[in-house]
Amino acid sequence: MEPGDKVENFRLLDQKGGSHELFYYDDQKALIFLVQGNGCPIVRHAAARFQELKDIYKDQEVEFFMINSNLQDNRLTIREEAKEYNYDLRILVDDSQIIGESLKLSRTGEVFIINPKNWSVAYIGAIDDRLTYENQKEKASKHFLKDAIDDLLKDRSVSVPRTESLGCLINFPNKAEKQLISYVDDVAPILVENCTVCHREGGVGPWVMSDHKMVKGFSLMMREVVRTKRMPPWHADPLIGEYSNDRSLNAEEVKTLVHWIEAGAKRGDGPDPLKQVKLSTSVWANEEELGPPDYVIEIPSTDVPATGVVDYKYQYVKNSVGKDIWVKATEIVPGDRQVLHHVITSFGPTETRGPRKGKLKFRERKGLRGYAPGINSNPFPDNSGTFLPADATFEFQMHYTPVGRATVDSTKMGIWVADEKPEHEIFSMIMLNPRIRIPAGAKEHKESVSRAVSKDSLLYSVLPHAHYRGKKMVVAAYYPDGRTEILLSVPNYDFNWQTSYDFQEPKFIPAGTTLIQHQWWDNSAQNKANPDPTIEVTWGDQSFEEMLFGAYMMRVLKEEEVPYYRNLVSKN
Ligand code: HEC
Incomplete structure (x- = not known):
């Protein structure tokens, strides 16, 4: 990455499960990133100063993030590292490495600034001149990052857009293998498994994945929708719960698909699996x-x-x-x-x-x-x-x-x-809160609804529902024995997709459990779907009004069934 390079949009989850789309932040003056990696001493030193800067620029239309593209790290280990070293920052987790790769990240410990006015790199390099390998000055004498931020805030061009920085090299090993990915053996099976239910004749998708040529034609668009997590439409946090209807791609599949596209979406030999999709x-x-x-x-x-x-x-x-x-x-x-x-x-x-x-x-x-x-x-x-x-x-x-x-x-x-x-009566327990009031312009307004479950029950699925301003949802169970469990987290709710999240195994909900559904709305102009950011929004049927609603498919357990489920829980 060099100053002036354009960056493409992406969406990533942070270590705590929050979802961030780069282009959402186009109302900011500067987006500032520290390339994080667990176990890198340079990062740990840099982080303290980085967080100081975050505090200095509080309320100045500047957003600070870390981003982790390390092959060897994952959200759980990153969360641990953040706790141990007191990182009070959102760390974007690039689990498939495709974002870091396209940003051409090379070292952890490096910082860069993206200018949201033109989505280009305004600065890249070191925070300041304090750190060297195994050596630190008492005080920095040059404050590269701070100077660059000040330049941007004053609408000046950045006077020193590039410095050298230290840090641990990031390994992007699969890059070299891009050319070897096979359409027939690697790529088409992913499409058949995850896309053609909709992208077929008579399906809901706007175009049909009929053969290689069609896919190749749409391949750049496919890369874009996968990078921004618009496709396949699945919005639950992959670390919470297991769902029988999960249609998300895992990090490996994302990497395979995007690498194949970046290597030219070649056809190769063998019969085209897309031509064999049965209707x-x-x-x-x-x-x-x-x-x-x-x-x-x-x-x-x-x-x-x-x-x-x-x-x-x-x-x-x-x-x-x-x-x-x-x-x-x-x-x-x-x-x-x-x-x-x-x-x-x-x-x-x-x-x-x-x-x-x-x-x-x-x-x-x-x-x-x-x-x-x-x-x-x-x-x-x-x-x-x-x-x-x-x-x-x-x-x-x-x-x-x-x-x-x-x-x-x-x-x-x-x-x-x-x-x-x-034998059993299934019912939909409805959770709703008609008293919601979402202030005009609020970027993240939270309301909740809870309901006590009075009989030992099984919960099969949850369908949380909001309208255009819906942003995210969390469903949690407070069990009578004091345990709390997050059953579902939807960090990036999309009103276009009403998904019923069907649990792989039904959840045992003992009598006395309280189920809570938290919901957040984005009533700001940054929410591109928002019909009107200038008004307070209350409950209503229409999509320009809002709902806090959930349908929970459940059944009550028979007395003789209960011991089996109690046993299951106590074993866990
Ligand atoms: C559950 C149905 C469904 C699945 C599964 C699905 N799509 Fe889509 N796709 C749609 C619909 C509907 C649209 C058009 C509306 C939209 O963009 O949200 C769409 C749009 C697209 C577009 C065009 C985007 C645009 O708006 O121009 C691409 C590219 C795409 N899908 C790729 C994929 C890929 C790749 C997969 C699998 C990894 C996939 N889709 C899985 C339903 C689906």
């Missing part, structure tokens, strides 16, 4: 296992324009089944997958009076599986089902995103009925 022909994914649905609920059609923003639409449909039933599965089939981004399904009795007339009663609503690309519609687990009364009303929250052509969406929901009352 199912039945309308209902459940059809193979369960046959056609017993009932189909047609959701009234919606005109979707070619462009613009379509607000969340709420469709209220009377249950037409005609009798009380036990539901073992539901599945939503979108009319037009390209425009229908998600459906959240609830049912219950409606208000008969007042301004909410015709809408579901807040406290009595229950959830059913909704729709979002990748949300599973499998039958409810463990021989369980949900009771659907004849007189219920369905609420479908529909979110459309125009794709450049006008269309009419006619979506439907299939219902599969259990022959007899299932």
Whole structure:
């Protein structure tokens, strides 16, 4: 990296699980980085002065970060090092090394400044002239970094943009192997596994990964969306919880994909695996296992324009089944997958009076599986089902995103009925806080909701929900024995993706547990999705209003099941 070099956007998690996108900080005057690496004495010395500078420039539109691209470090060991050496800074963890590589980082201990006005490097080198290997001056006589920051704050060009710095060399070993990555054996399998569910004919993705040529054409864009973690759409912290529907790429896969693209996205030999992706022909994914649905609920059609923003639409449909039933599965089939981004399904009795007339009663609503690309519609687990009364009303929250052509969406929901009352009743516990008030302009406003669970239960999945200003979420359990567990962390919430996080193994929630959902919103102009940063935002159905909402799919344990789960917990 040299002064004047342009930098590309990226998104990384910090050591504590916070998510940071470089280009988010375009309202700042300077972004200052110290290249961190565990075990490097130069870094440890530099860090103290770096943190002093951070305090000096507090409230001056300057952001300080560390960044770690070391092959041998990971978030947990970085967290340990930060604790031991009292680093009070966000350390961006470049676990796949692709960001450090593209920034051409070479040594830990080095500092650099990015100027957000033109996304170029304004300074790179040492903090000051105090440190040499195995030697330190009492006091620095030249303050390179500080002078450079002062230049930028005064809108001057940086007078000394380059100095030499000491530090430990960073090893980027896989760089040399870029040319050897095989499309057929290494890359295509990653795409088939993680992308083609959506990027296929009739899928929700805007383009089809039909063959090598198509992928090569989109490869630079693929590199961009992977660097910024827009794709694949999965927003949970990988260190917390395990989910059966996890569609994220791990660091190795990211590295393989990006390196292959950077080496020219070559085809190589062998048959193209993308040409062998099989498409199912039945309308209902459940059809193979369960046959056609017993009932189909047609959701009234919606005109979707070619462009613009379509607000969340709420469709209220009377249950037409005609009798009380036990539901073992539901599945939503979108009319037009390209425009229908998600459906959240609830049912219950409606208000008969007042301004909410015709809408579901807040406290009595229950959830059913909704729709979002990748949300599973499998039958409810463990021989369980949900009771659907004849007189219920369905609420479908529909979110459309125009794709450049006008269309009419006619979506439907299939219902599969259990022959007899299932062994367990599954229910969606709803958490919501309608008293939220999000101040105008706030970059990170937090509110919470909690609920005590009164019976020993299993928790299968969590779907946390906010609108355009949603920023992040954390779900935690406070167990009666005093333990606390973070069940889910979504550091980079994206309103476009309503993901139900399905636990690999259901979570045992003993009676007396309190579940807490914390949620943060970004109501500032920095949030590019924010419809209006100048107003206070409160609860409301529409996407320009906000929600603190979660649907928790659970069931109550039978008495004889409880000892097994208690045992599991005490073993841990
Ligand atoms: C769950 C569905 C889904 C999966 C899985 C998915 N995509 Fe996408 N992808 C979309 C949708 C929808 C869009 C368009 C909207 C957007 O950009 O968010 C998109 C857009 C893109 C774009 C174009 C970005 C733009 O807006 O121009 C690229 C490139 C891309 N995806 C690559 C990938 C890659 C690579 C993977 C796998 C590693 C992947 N996607 C996995 C649904 C998906």
